[in-house]
Amino acid sequence: MQRAVAPSPVYFADTAAPQPPGPPARGRVWRVLGWVSIAMSVVLVAGSLTAYGFWRRLDGQIDRENVDGKLGDNRPAKLNNAMNILVMGSDSRAGENSRYGTEAGQRSDTTILLHLSPGGEHAIGISFPRDSMVSIPSCKKPGGGSTPPQFAMINTAFSNGGPACTWKTIEALTKVRIDHFVEVDFAGFKRVVDALDGVEICVPRRIDDPKAELHLKAGRQVVHGDQALGYVRTRYVLGDGSDLDRIKRQQAFMASVVRKATDKGMLTDPGRTYSFLSAATKSIKADDRFTLSVMQKLAGGLRGMSAGKVRFVTVPVQPFPQDKNRVQFNQAQAEPLFNAIREDNAPPEPAPAPVPAQGNGARPVPPAQVKVAVYNATRAKGLGQRTAEQLTERGFQVVKVGTRKASSSARTQILYGPGAERQAARLAIAIPGHPPRAWAPGKPGYVYLLIGKDGAALRGVNKAVPKVAGEIRADQDLCGQS
Structure with a gap:
């Protein structure tokens, strides 16, 4: 489904809107391993696991990497309070993985963007096919120097510059701001599955594959x-x-893992829970900003997450014209998915009572009668323009978009010039939580939106993540997913 393009705001040349006041000084694995982050996060909410010492032991088992300075400055703005974790599977043959061959170097045959919605409303794992032909930006090499920008298979990014290069590539392709990364290898994958006492699968027929060391009977089995x-x-x-086809099968496996990890028997058995979490933390590598406090906050936000709220999808693709063995993104179908992830906000709160207008007690005016100047006082690039476009879609007259010096303490304000009480009241209904106040230097009849650290979320703007053909939900029947 093609997303409609919003009209661009119209800016009036004769509106020399004065600058709003400055902010107040104070007051205001490898392919299948996407489930690791989901399962860890869900299980961590168990009430018996809140002891600080327990968290410290788990945290100390994670291998960390600093990616500061490797992601560049031209990163997407963070537009919501969601958590986006890039999950990668390494095919490294080093150490415990040597039994799987002697292939030099390492690649990422799995690239999954795990999106955790604000408030634990839902989670979605988006798989990026290994054979996708994409533009890969210049990346810093682990040993020094940089790689040039190139057009290649998406897993080349991991070979070029490790997790940071894949992170940089996915952000460039999706315009979704990523918060953290998690990497898992073959041995780590096995440890976590065993810590869960196995995972249930459903096989359509008997399988004997000596190369993959795979011998399975038909039907359900662990x-x-x-x-x-x-x-x-x-x-x-x-x-x-x-x-x-393999991605689809592996997504069904991930869904089974989520069901197992969220099972009440698992959550109420401290021994099993600790074994699982210990195996998981020993099996992953993550960025050094994915700290103990971040994990605790993430776990708290996911309290109540159930398997039915977890989905797995694959980025829509189409054949790559120059090579039948490769694919490319179907932008017409992929962009609505990426856009929904970017704009996934917490569900709107109940509509508040109308803001009382001052003076004669008149009701707020229609949006078409509100002239508003929008100023971005945060470090999030493009936030002012995006908010202006949303206001324009609602019928407001956006007369100016500008910036103010960012401040870590500044909060969002709605100000109005002489005679604009009713107009400010209308804007306060559209952007709740910011009571308007008069501003004497303001232009008569004009309203000023100064966006601070708490944002300017419009009521009812909640992009539903669209359904994707072939998606799998974690509470579906195993044998009914083929």
């Missing part, structure tokens, strides 16, 4: 470490042999 790894690795004995 697989553990090596069998689970073989199941998600095999490509030619299940399905049509395509990468896209």
